[in-house]
Amino acid sequence: MIRLFSSQGDHGNRKSSGAIHNKARVTLGLLIALVIAPSWVDAQELKTVEVVHSPLQGIGAEPGVMRRDPSDIIKVDDLYYVWYSKGKISPGYDATVWYATSPDGHNWTEQGMSLDKGKSGTWEAGSVFTPNILVAEGRYWLFYTGTSKEYRKGFNPDSKIGIAVSDSPNGPWQRLDSNPALKNSDNPDDFDSHLVDDACLLVREGKYWFYYKGRQLGKSPAQTQMGLAIADHPQGPYVRHEANPVIPGNHEVLVWPQGDGVAAMIGTTGPKEITNSIMYADDGIHFSKTHRVKNGPWAGGAYRPEAFTQSGKGDIPEWGVEIGRAKKQLPFIHRFDVKEGN
Incomplete structure (x- = not known):
């Protein structure tokens, strides 16, 4: 490699x-x-991973129901847990956060709503969506994106990221008074001066590493890049890293511990030399391409059993869930499996 x-x-x-x-x-x-x-970076020496896609039961395609933006998956006792956006329109900008459980990763049972929209006039009154999960200090920390505005034609998202905490993966969830945990930068020249979205968490070096995507004012979704903020405590405060953006692209944030370093799967958004790839950083900051990815997941959430352990044993996720797409059907939750090739 x-x-x-x-x-x-x-x-x-x-x-x-x-x-x-x-x-x-x-x-x-x-x-x-x-x-x-x-x-x-596309030299023949690079390895390839191939992703295969398959339907799952319980939270798959359903007429009139949108499910999308699945979190990474955790296992608690004998059950897998996943959180996701749920609503009645295709985008996530009019949604609430729900969750489901599964004994095997194929057959899921929807358990109910985890987080409703915020109160009228707040930063999260319009929608709460794109959740992810951190397990730390014996508690569960649900990160989520919020927007203040009602979704309508010409909508321009103003998303920020908040945190809710619970003693159980089943809730109830208490929003932190310090929310939002991360908001768009006040500096218009920064890569995340328009919005922030899509949290993905790791525990590393005794701290909480919060990867996210950001977009600059005046830029299009195709110019989204990836940033990093770090905190000493799961509730924050999270401080942006001075090297931001740490990856000059990527619309879906899928990150995991790879040995003693950090790896990220890059989708179809970004400079062509890094799209459809896996990138790796010994220090979690300076990423370089290591693998090609064939048929990668769309907005995937992975089962990452070493994400919060600091074990040094993390590897490419073997499976996860993603947004599924079908004709005349709202987005739904789909499964993906990863096969490592040559």
């Missing part, structure tokens, strides 16, 4: 792996910097 170490720049550097004399090493580095284009 080749590791590439290019984060903010347009060109990557390749680490020398042989016992090369210092002078020769410098010369080689200069040559690489001068002649290698971004397409080098």
Whole structure:
């Protein structure tokens, strides 16, 4: 496997792996910097993972019902848990957060609403959606996106991210008084000055790492990028990392611990040299492409058993759930499985 170490720049550097004399090493580095284009990350040495898709029961396609934006999956005792947006229109901008459980990841039972819209006039009065889960300090922390405005033609989202906490994955959930936990930047030049969305959590180095997507004022959804904020406590405060954006693309945030580092699966949004790929960072910040992804999930949430353990044993998720699509059908929850290829 080749590791590439290019984060903010347009060109990557390749680490020398042989016992090369210092002078020769410098010369080689200069040559690489001068002649290698971004397409080098698509070299044949990269491995490929293939994603296969299949229906599931209980929260799949249903007439007149939208289910989308599934969280990552956790296992509590003998049950898997997933949270998702539910509503009656295709977008998530008029939704509430619901959850379901499963003994096997294929057959799910919808258990009910976890989080309703906020009070009129608040930052989350219009919709609550795109949930994700953190398990820490013996409690469950439900991260979610909220918008203040009613969805209508010409709608321009103003999303922020909040947190609710419970002693049980079944609730009840208590919103934090400190919400929103992350809002759009006040600096119009920042990559997330328009909105933030789609939390994905890891426990790393004794801290809480909060990956998210952001969009800059005046930019389109296709120009979404990925950021990172870190806190000492699950409730925050979360402080943006100075290296933001840590990935210059990605509309769906799917991150997991990969050994002692962090990996992210990139979908179809972003610079072409990183789309449909897995990227890896030893430090969780400076990501480089390591795998191609064939038929990747759409807005996937994965079963990541090592996400909050700091065990150093994390690996590419074997399965998860995603948004399913079918003709004349509102979005629904679908299953995906990952097969590692050559």
